[in-house]
Amino acid sequence: xxxxxxxxxxxxxxxxxxxxxxxxxxxxxxxxxxxxxxxxxxxxxxxxxxxxxxxxxxxxxxxxxxxxxxxxxxxxxxxxxxxxxxxxxxxxxxxxxxxxxxxxxxxxxxxxxxxxxxxxxxxxxxxxxxxxxxxxxxxxxxxxxxxxx
Numbered sequence: 001x002x003x004x005x006x007x008x009x010x011x012x013x014x015x016x017x018x019x020x021x022x023x024x025x026x027x028x029x030x031x032x033x034x035x036x037x038x039x040x041x042x043x044x045x046x047x048x049x050x051x052x053x054x055x056x057x058x059x060x061x062x063x064x065x066x067x068x069x070x071x072x073x074x075x076x077x078x079x080x081x082x083x084x085x086x087x088x089x090x091x092x093x094x095x096x097x098x099x100x101x102x103x104x105x106x107x108x109x110x111x112x113x114x115x116x117x118x119x120x121x122x123x124x125x126x127x128x129x130x131x132x133x134x135x136x137x138x139x140x141x142x143x144x145x146x147x148x149x
Contacts, residue, residue, distance in 0.1 A: 005038055007054055009064055009081045009088075016086040017064060025054045025079055027071055036079055043073040051092070052081065064088040 007025060009017040025036040028050040036043075052064045069083025087102060 003038075003077075004056070005036065005040075005077055005079050007079045007081075009052070009066075009083065009086050011083060011086055017088055019054065019056075019062075021056050022054045022079070023057045025052070027052050027081075029071070036073060039076045040073050041076070043071075045071050047071050047081070047083065060090070062088070062090060063092060 004021040004023050005025065007017060007019045007022045008015070023037065027034060027036070027047060029045040029047055047066055047069045049067050050065075052066055053061045055061045065087045066081065066083045067085035069081050069086075072080045074080065085102075
């Protein structure tokens with residue numbers, strides 16, 4: 001008798017899920033939704049942004065929001081998913097709120113990064129302009145470089 005599937009979900013920075021004894025998995029790729037149970041044939045597919053769900057022999061469904069990725073079934077009992085971002089949750093409404101919250105935080109981080117990038121770019125332009133003015137007034141580029149060191 002099978003002991004179930006071993007489900008692993010990883011991102012580039014973390015091991016998000018490592019569950020043994022999983023009896024049923026539902027996922028979605030470009031062709032639509034599909035299920036995986038113990039003994040499934042080896043399989044490889046690309047996942048879009050979707051919600052993975054799984055459950056053990058008895059009990060509730062668990063969920064994980066995925067931002068694209070690759071799903072691989074090996075040996076009929078190992079399911080591995082590598083994705084850019086994964087957010088696990090125990091129910092869909094709280095998962096939806098958590099995903100929204102993480103997306104807003106990512107947007108804020110990107111906005112701050114763009115602001116910092118703009119500030120650094122402006123500082124570099126100011127330094128170049130200062131150097132051009134310095135050499136226009138008869139100073140040498142070597143002397144200017146010494147001033148900056």
